[in-house]
Each structure stands twice: as structure tokens, then as C-alpha cells.
Amino acid sequence: MDFTPFILSFKLAGLTAFILFIISLPLAWYLSQTKSRIKPFLEALTALPIVLPPSVLGFYILWALSYNSPIGAFFENVLGVKLVFSFTGLVIASCFYSLPFMVQPLQSGFESINKNMLEASYIAGKSKLQTIFFVALPNMKPALITAIIVTFAHTVGEFGVVLMVGGSIEGETKVASVAIYEMVEMMDYSMAHLYSAIMIGISFVVLLSVYIFNAKQNRKFGL
Amino acid sequence: MIDFKIEKKLHGTQGVMNLNIDLQIKEGEFVALSGKSGSGKTTLLRILAGLEKADATIKVGKKIWQDTKINLAVQKREIGFVFQDYALFENMSVEKNLLFVNNDKDLAKHLLKMTDLYELKSRYPNTLSGGQKQRVSICRALMKRPKILLLDEPLSALDTSMRTKLQNEIISLHKEFKTTTIMVSHDPSEIYKMASRVIVLEDAKIINDGLCKDVLLKTQGSQKFSFEGELLELKKVDVIYIAIVAIGQQLVEVVVSQNEIKGLEIGQKVRLSTKAFNPIIST
Numbered sequence: 001m002d003f004t005p006f007i008l009s010f011k012l013a014g015l016t017a018f019i020l021f022i023i024s025l026p027l028a029w030y031l032s033q034t035k036s037r038i039k040p041f042l043e044a045l046t047a048l049p050i051v052l053p054p055s056v057l058g059f060y061i062l063w064a065l066s067y068n069s070p071i072g073a074f075f076e077n078v079l080g081v082k083l084v085f086s087f088t089g090l091v092i093a094s095c096f097y098s099l100p101f102m103v104q105p106l107q108s109g110f111e112s113i114n115k116n117m118l119e120a121s122y123i124a125g126k127s128k129l130q131t132i133f134f135v136a137l138p139n140m141k142p143a144l145i146t147a148i149i150v151t152f153a154h155t156v157g158e159f160g161v162v163l164m165v166g167g168s169i170e171g172e173t174k175v176a177s178v179a180i181y182e183m184v185e186m187m188d189y190s191m192a193h194l195y196s197a198i199m200i201g202i203s204f205v206v207l208l209s210v211y212i213f214n215a216k217q218n219r220k221f222g223l
Numbered sequence: 224m225i226d227f228k229i230e231k232k233l234h235g236t237q238g239v240m241n242l243n244i245d246l247q248i249k250e251g252e253f254v255a256l257s258g259k260s261g262s263g264k265t266t267l268l269r270i271l272a273g274l275e276k277a278d279a280t281i282k283v284g285k286k287i288w289q290d291t292k293i294n295l296a297v298q299k300r301e302i303g304f305v306f307q308d309y310a311l312f313e314n315m316s317v318e319k320n321l322l323f324v325n326n327d328k329d330l331a332k333h334l335l336k337m338t339d340l341y342e343l344k345s346r347y348p349n350t351l352s353g354g355q356k357q358r359v360s361i362c363r364a365l366m367k368r369p370k371i372l373l374l375d376e377p378l379s380a381l382d383t384s385m386r387t388k389l390q391n392e393i394i395s396l397h398k399e400f401k402t403t404t405i406m407v408s409h410d411p412s413e414i415y416k417m418a419s420r421v422i423v424l425e426d427a428k429i430i431n432d433g434l435c436k437d438v439l440l441k442t443q444g445s446q447k448f449s450f451e452g453e454l455l456e457l458k459k460v461d462v463i464y465i466a467i468v469a470i471g472q473q474l475v476e477v478v479v480s481q482n483e484i485k486g487l488e489i490g491q492k493v494r495l496s497t498k499a500f501n502p503i504i505s506t
Contacts, residue, residue, distance in 0.1 A: 123302060
């Protein structure tokens with residue numbers, strides 16, 4: 001049995017979760033603290049990938065990364081990187097696709113923190129960055145874990161966008177979900193069964209550990 | 224000397240009010256800020272702390288905190304702030320809460336010893352009682368040795384015996400650190416006991432400012448013994464009437480005549496006073 005598709009899936013999900021965490025932290029913080037009028041627009045924009053069909057998202061990303069768009073042309077001509085049908089392109093596509101799953105839990109985590117606690121930190125002379133890392137994040141561990149794990153899991157479970165942007169190149173863009181789709185198409189049901197069962201098992205264990213962790217945290221803080 | 228002039232539009236329950244405050248406070252003074260809720264007390268503290276924007280001139284000693292050009296960030300103002308809801312850092316132990324502000328272990332130990340918290344230094348906030356949490360919060364506010372200590376109704380969430388204990392602790396901390404203190408409070412006995420000066424706000428303006436005994440004691444005039452309370456019930460018993468009045472937490476029964484009952488309404492604010500006899504204090 002070939003484990004490459006699984007390894008590829010987890011590598012993609014890990015990288016996506018890591019990049020999205022860095023991007024989403026300032027975005028979620030801004031959304032949680034701002035009273036600006038553009039807040040609903042930004043919130044709607046970040047939530048778009050939840051409602052859009054993966055084909056729509058995939059189509060635009062495919063177009064944007066391809067040689068026909070300025071972005072794709074820039075990458076190919078100046079940096080010599082081809083984005084479509086490559087692992088790099090998949091990571092970029094996944095970052096768009098999974099953005100709301102990172103931003104939303106982080107934002108509601110920040111919002112759940114007592115404003116006075118944050119102000120007490122400012123009064124103590126701590127900067128915003130220090131306050132985020134030493135006061136806010138440690139007091140919202142369930143939201144933090146949920147954001148990272150759900151983003152990871154959601155990226156592992158992605159299919160439509162991956163298929164459109166990455167195609168199915170062995171060892172490069174053929175992740176587990178795409179591999180299963182191909183097996184079914186080729187009527188290799190026994191392998192499809194095996195791969196699917198592994199996916200279900202892993203996904204369940206990941207989600208279960210998130211819920212167990214959150215229940216423990218809530219008990220610790222007397223909620 | 225602390226000198227401040229503040230102007231700000233407030234959106235209160237009765238529409239827009241103009242917060243207009245011009246105050247001087249002596250160094251080391253303990254000032255109480257009183258007034259109905261919504262009169263701008265908390266906003267005033269928050270502006271002093273730099274947590275809220277306003278057109279203000281704030282001068283502390285020789286240093287300007289805020290004027291038309293300068294506006295020191297909240298991090299740069301040397302203040303301590305005690306919130307009504309404690310606002311402790313839940314992820315840190317009692318001692319860490321103090322050390323996070325200023326890594327001065329000796330000062331932390333001294334403050335915790337003074338407030339009987341030293342034994343609890345490794346505990347986390349969610350395992351403490353309200354009174355303990357507020358003591359930690361007061362210690363934390365003093366860790367930076369602030370120029371001004373701002374207390375926003377620090378004791379209003381606590382029961383009477385805990386309040387008395389904390390009042391005494393705040394007084395002894397004030398004696399030792401001599402920090403200029405502004406405390407929001409509604410409780411006249413608390414103000415009288417702790418503060419030397421009281422400022423009363425109404426609709427975002429100062430309506431009274433003076434020594435506690437001049438502002439708070441309402442027995443000037445001929446009455447020797449006078450309480451304000453709320454009329455809860457009027458009962459007819461044979462030929463007389465009995466009024467039940469709530470004074471603070473205490474309910475009292477008073478005999479009233481048929482003449483006196485005219486004009487009294489349930490729920491009204493009434494004053495009970497006596498002139499002719501000497502009250503006896505017993506314990």
C-alpha cells in the first residue's frame with residue numbers, strides 16, 4: 001500500500017495551518033477589537049469560502065495562479081515558479097479555502113476575553129503584542145486548539161479545490177482525497193475502502209482529541 | 224499636585240451630556256468619587272488612565288500626561304487600576320499576576336504578606352473568593368508603584384464583613400505607599416472612613432466637592448439623628464399607623480399618625496429623624 005497521498009495530505013494540512021495561523025492572528029485580533037464600519041465587510045469576505053462551491057473558489061484560484069493572470073505571470077517569469085498543478089499552488093489554494101476555519105474561532109476566542117483583563121495588561125505597561133501572547137492566547141486555549149486542529153482537519157478533507165488547482169500528479173498534488181476519487185473511478189473498490197477507512201479513523205481521533213481537550217480546559221476554569 | 228481638565232461628550236441614558244471636569248488633587252490625597260450611576264465617574268477614571276479618548280489636559284507633578292500635543296499611551300502613564308470585576312490574569316498564579324506587572328519579588332512578597340495572601344501565592348485566580356481576588360488586584364495595581372491609584376467601585380461586589388476588612392487593608396496600604404488615590408464608591412460610610420475628600424458628580428458635572436464631613440453628614444440643622452430610607456409599607460393597627468422603612472440593609476417600624484400619613488407614598492424616599500432624646504449606642 002502507498003502512503004504517499006496521506007503524507008502529502010498531512011504535509012499540505014500542516015503547512016496550511018501554520019501559514020494561516022500567522023496570517024489569521026492579526027486579522028482575528030483586529031476583527032475582535034475594532035468598531036470600524038468595514039468590520040462586517042471583512043467578516044463577510046473571510047466567511048466566503050464556507051458558502052462558495054469549491055468549484056467557484058477553485059476556478060478563480062486556478063485563473064489567478066495561471067500564466068494568464070498578473071500574479072501567475074509574475075511568479076513564473078520573475079521567480080521561475082509554476083503555481084498551477086504544483087504543491088506550492090495547492091498550499092496557496094488551501095490557505096484561501098481554510099481561512100474562515102482559522103479566523104472565526106480565533107476571533108470569537110479574542111472576543112470572549114474580558115476586556116478589563118486586556119486593559120489591565122496595557123496598564124501594566126505591556127504592549128499589544130505582549131498582551132496577545134501572554135494574556136489573550138493563554139486564556140483562550142480551547143479556541144486556539146479548535147482553530148488549529150479544525151483548519152488542519154478541514155484541509156485534509158478538502159477535495160474540489162485541490163482537484164481543480166492541483167490536478168492529480170503522483171507525489172506532488174495527489175492527496176488522499178483525490179487518490180480515493182481516482183480509485184473509485186477506476187473501480188478499485190477494495191483500495192478505496194481501505195483509504196476511506198483510514199481517513200475516517202484519523203479524522204475521528206483528531207476531532208475526539210479536540211473535544212476531550214476542550215472539556216478538560218473548561219473543567220479547569222470552572223465553566 | 225495632579226491637575227486635570229477634561230471635556231468629553233458622553234452618550235448617557237438621558238441623551239448627550241458634556242463631561243466637564245476641572246480638578247486639582249494634592250499628592251497623597253485619598254479622594255472619593257461619588258454620584259449616581261451614569262454620571263460619568265468610571266469614564267473620568269478611564270480618561271485619566273488613557274483608556275478612553277477625550278479633550279483633556281492632565282498634569283501629574285511636573286509631567287504632562289496629556290494636552291493638545293502630548294498624549295501618553297496607557298502603557299506610559301504611571302497608574303494602578305482596580306476594576307470592579309478584578310480582571311486578574313486567569314492564566315497566572317497570584318504571584319505571577321503581580322510579577323507580570325513588575326518583576327520585583329521583594330515588593331510582591333511584601334504586598335502579599337500585608338494582605339494575608341502570601342500563603343495563596345501559587346493559587347490560580349479561579350480558586351479564590353471574591354475578596355481574595357480583589358486583594359490580589361489591589362496588590363497588582365501597586366506593583367508599579369504608580370503615581371495615581373484608581374479604584375473603580377472596588378468593594379461593591381463583596382459582602383459587608385469582607386468590605387470592612389478590605390477597607391482597612393486599603394487604608395493601611397495607602398498609609399504605607401502614600402499613593403494618590405481616587406476611588407469610586409456609593410457607600411457614604413465607606414467614603415467617610417477611607418477618604419479625606421469627596422467629589423460628587425451629577426450629569427457629568429461636579430456638584431459638590433469638599434471634606435467628607437461637610438458633604439456627607441446630613442445632620443446639620445436642628446435634627447440630631449436622621450436617616451434616609453425607602454418607605455416599604457403602611458399598616459393600619461387599631462387607631463395608629465405603622466410605617467415600615469428600609470434604611471440601608473435594616474428594616475425599621477415607625478409609628479405614624481393619621482395626619483402624618485397624608486402625602487406618604489409607598490416607595491418614596493423618606494427621612495426619619497428625632498430631636499428630643501439622646502440616642503443610646505450599644506453593641
